[in-house]
Amino acid sequence: MSNKIEKKPINFSNILLGAGLNMAEVTTLGQPLEVTKTTMAANRSITMPQAIKLVWSRGGPLGFYQGLIPWAWIEASTKGAVLLFVSAEAEYQFRKLGANNFVAGMGGGVSGGLAQAYLTMGFCTCMKTVEITRSKQVATAGVPQQTSFQVFKEIYKKEGIRGINKGVNAVAIRQMTNWGSRFGFSRLAEETIRKINKKGEDQKLTAIEKILASVIGGGLSAWNQPIEVIRVEMQSKTKDPNRPKNLGVLSTAQYIYSNNGIKGLYRGVTPRIGLGVWQTVFMVAFGDIFKRMLNADGAGH
Template sequence: MSTTKIEKKPISFSNILLGAGLNMSEVTTLGQPLEVIKTTMAANRNLTMAQAAKLVWSRGGILGFYQGLIPWAWIEASTKGAVLLFVSAEGEYRLKSLGASPFISGMGGGVLGGLAQAYLTMGFCTCMKTVEITRAKQAKTTGVPQQTSFQVFQEIWKKEGLKGINKGVNAVAIRQMTNWGSRFGFSRLAEDAIRKFSGKGENQKLSNLDKIFASVIGGGLSAWNQPIEVIRVEMQSKTNDPNRPKNLSVWGAFKYIYKNNGIKGLYRGVTPRIGLGVWQTVFMVAFGDIFKKMLNTEGTGH
């Protein structure tokens, strides 16, 4: 059990604006290019990372790496960042106040934040981003002119309604729970290790560089759940494969991928995913802590 003194401050809704701003910055810099490469590899499981990057480049040069950024990634980033930082901070504080360790508190807050992200904001945005990234291949192979993002959205809405644009949301929820539970949990564990090896006391504040280093470790280790991400991409992809079952469930997508690509197929895109995990965790955990301290709102999460 942690003996860290928890000072409760009023719930600060500035965490909502801070989360939105940090996530917008993350996705607009390296976040979306890594997301595009990762998704391309997960959808085209025969490609190496270099081949995936070449394919993305062929879609429009440097702009190909920002496919799906506007509007879907921006909508997703601003909403999911706000939800994540607010919910995870409150969840982490509540668990700490009950005497849970920093690792358990961080993991619990991350799980709650990831779950809230998936069902409140991420379902349709993640689906539309994946459609945006994967549909270019379909247009190229069929010769049919590529639709605009909003034409695709309208088509899915007309055929399948709300369920269609939230396709794969359960896989998104599993991914986000394990993503942010791991990222916050492992980052807090790394912070404890840094304190121990540097001789700092439990209540002594870490430097900004310590926070960033701990987030790099937490983000890298969070890529263990890559099979969930590959399953999510498969469920949301647009494809003409006649052997692919319709209306895939999480389990159905797992069996389809394993049958066609084996265990390696479930880990396609893990390298850019590690990079993306590190980048996202540095922004949302390390920078989140640093800016919450500056805004004097850290009591709601620490």
């Protein structure tokens, strides 16, 4: 039996599937959970029902889809392909260095998450947060409301590339820990389900078992919520005269802690768990299920 390590082929159908699943995830429950989570992280003194009320006051049901078009759609349609290319290459390199499948897979997930942040997600998450947190203009006769692109142009004019990529380092830390955790916890949950149901490594898990493993993995990945709250604060447009200018990751953590204590760093963790579960079910469970149906996963898992 050959020990030659082979790189799994990247099929075009995989890239389309990644983009399609991401678009479906964000357009269904993804964006409403994102908006609720971001509102709570930016306004750390309010409860979840108060956050839902605040979002509703900003446009009824459409308030929950602020930032969806174009920013969340741009992000969703590109980040899946970036994750796929980079994580496949990184996983192959880790395995060549002698890492086992679990470590190589986590390394691939971390590398893919890092590439996502700097290549596509930085400016998208920044602009989504700006849309969710900026003060809405009072409707005045003859004064048009600022569009999302006008706000983008204004920030770019004032602060350049750094302005539209504000908080990108926090996004990178979040994505690395997100995909490392989601992948790791989901795979550990799959192993546990195999043991409970006495299934061998060569036996495929059912769709329900896959979804259950993803629910566990997605829920547990919310441990990094403080990174998410820091990211939102760095990108937020909520008015606070006491907020220091030019916030970095550490100075933002200190500012949140001094104002809201340790609880402040976990604001929005409930919708974040929901979002983590929803995203992981789509990208891990549904991804595996559809790839199997399309025969697009190459050799093996």
